[in-house]
Amino acid sequence: MATGRTHRPATRSRGIPEATVARLPLYLRALTALSERSVPTVSSEELAAAAGVNSAKLRKDFSYLGSYGTRGVGYDVEYLVYQISRELGLTQDWPVVIVGIGNLGAALANYGGFASRGFRVAALIDADPAMAGKPVAGMPVQHTDDLEKIIRENGVSIGVIATPAGAAQQVSERLIAAGVTSILNFAPTVLSVPDGVDVRKVDLSIELQILAFHEQRKAGEDSAAAPAVGAVTAAAVADAAARPASGARKPGPEGDVPAVMPA
Amino acid sequence: MATGRTHRPATRSRGIPEATVARLPLYLRALTALSERSVPTVSSEELAAAAGVNSAKLRKDFSYLGSYGTRGVGYDVEYLVYQISRELGLTQDWPVVIVGIGNLGAALANYGGFASRGFRVAALIDADPAMAGKPVAGMPVQHTDDLEKIIRENGVSIGVIATPAGAAQQVSERLIAAGVTSILNFAPTVLSVPDGVDVRKVDLSIELQILAFHEQRKAGEDSAAAPAVGAVTAAAVADAAARPASGARKPGPEGDVPAVMPA
DNA sequence: TTGTGTGAAACGATTCACAGCT
C-alpha cells in the first residue's frame, strides 16, 4: 500500500472516511467497465464482486455519498459513475507534472491511465541537461531550472516525484514553494512537508517485502517444524558478528542468530 | 496505497498485525540508513521521526517482535536491522519474475531497490516475440511460452505482473499453476486467485485519484462558498444527459448536476 | 533519569442483520 500522510482529521460532519475514499476509484473503474458494456444497473452484490470487496462494505461506502440506489433494483451505472467522479474531483481537469524522467518517470509519462481520468500531464521535468528537449511520450523534457515557472504557468497543484531518493526532498520543497499541494512520491524516502500538503507514497520494494513476509509464513507452515528455509543470501552469512554489547537479553520469538543483512 | 488481498486471519497467537507488517519495511529502511552512518543506537523517538510515524506506534510495533530495546537507552541499530530482516524473511533469497516488459516492466527491472534487499530478478518475460532475446537491465527478455519452465527451474514463488490489464488475469493463472503463491500486480484489474495466494496491487491512477479528492477539498475550503472550481473537462461537459429514469430522488450532498465522465 | 514495554482507553473500519422502500 502506498502510505498516506496525515490528512485533515475528518472533523467536518460531511466527512467521508479515508478507507472509503481509497475504494471509490476501485468502484469507479468497475462501473466504467460496466458502462462500456452498456449495462444499465448493478446490484451491490455484482458490483462488489467486480471491485473485489464484499457487498456490505460497498453499500456502507455508498451510503456516505448519499442514497444513490433503488431498493429492490440496484444502482444506476451511469448515474453512479458521475456521482463518484464528482466526489473524487474528476469532473475537473488536474494538470500534473512528473519530475525525474528516468525509467520510472518515462513509464509514468506513457501510462494511459492518467490521461483517461481527468489528469493531464502538463510537463516532464528532469535535472539532467542532456535530457532537456528530448521527447518522452510525445512531449519535450524540460529542465529543473524552469520548475517554478512551469508550475505557475500551468496552475499545477499535483506533482509526481520519480527522482532518485537523494533528490526527492529538495524537489518536494521546490514544488511546494511554487504552489503544489499534493505529491505522489515514488522515491524511497520519507518526505517532510508542511501542514496542508498531502503526500502519498508508492514504494515498490516495500510491497515486495510485505509479500515476502507472508510467503515466508506459508513456507514455515507447509513443513511444520521442519527446516524448509530457502538458500540464505551470501551477504547475510558473510556479515555475521554485530550484536548489542550488553548481557542478558530475551531471545526473539524465533531464535537469535547473530548476523546482519546486506542493506 | 496498494490494496492487499485477504490474508490468513491472524489466528496464531504469535501473529503480527498486518498494519505492523506493512510498517516494518519502513523501519528497516530508516535503520539501514543509520547503520550506514555507523550510528550504534536510536531511541524510539528518533527512529519514529526518521520513518515518519509516531513513537508510541513504533514501540507497540516492535513489542510484537519481542523486547529488542534497552530501557533508558534505545535500540541497537545493527541488531534491530537483523531482527526485522529475519521477521520479513529477507535473510533468504527470493527469486522474482517480472512479466510484461513494457515501460513499467523495464523500470522495475532496472530498479535497484529490489536487488539490494534479498530479491533477485530471476527472469524477464514478455509475450511479444520481437522482445525475446533483447537485453533489458542486462538480462535477455524471455518469451511467455517458457513461463512455466522458468518458474519451476528457478523455484520462483513471487511474480510481478506489469502487463496490460487485459492480459493480467491469464498471466496470473499461469504463474499460479506453475507454483507462484505471491503476486505484485501493477495492472489495473482485480485479479481473482485461489485461496492461499497473496496479491498486492499497486495502481498509479488510483493514488492520483485519492490525491485529487483531497485536493478538491482544499480548494473548496480556501474559498468558502465561492465558485472556485477549476476548468471543467471538455469531455465532462460534452457528455451530459444520462441519469436514472426514475422520478424523485434525494439529491447528493453537494448538488445534482447531470453529466458523465469520460472513462 | 531516561526511554522502553504494555495494559487500558479511544478511535475507526468492517461485518452483521434486518427494517423499510420499490
Place this chain on the structure above:
DNA sequence: AGCTGTGAATCGTTTCACACAA
C-alpha cells in the same frame, strides 16, 4: 420478493499514560 440503507455489534489499530528496567 428483492435489494438498499443503516443502526448495532465486532474487530483491528492507534493513542494514552505510566510502571518498570537500565
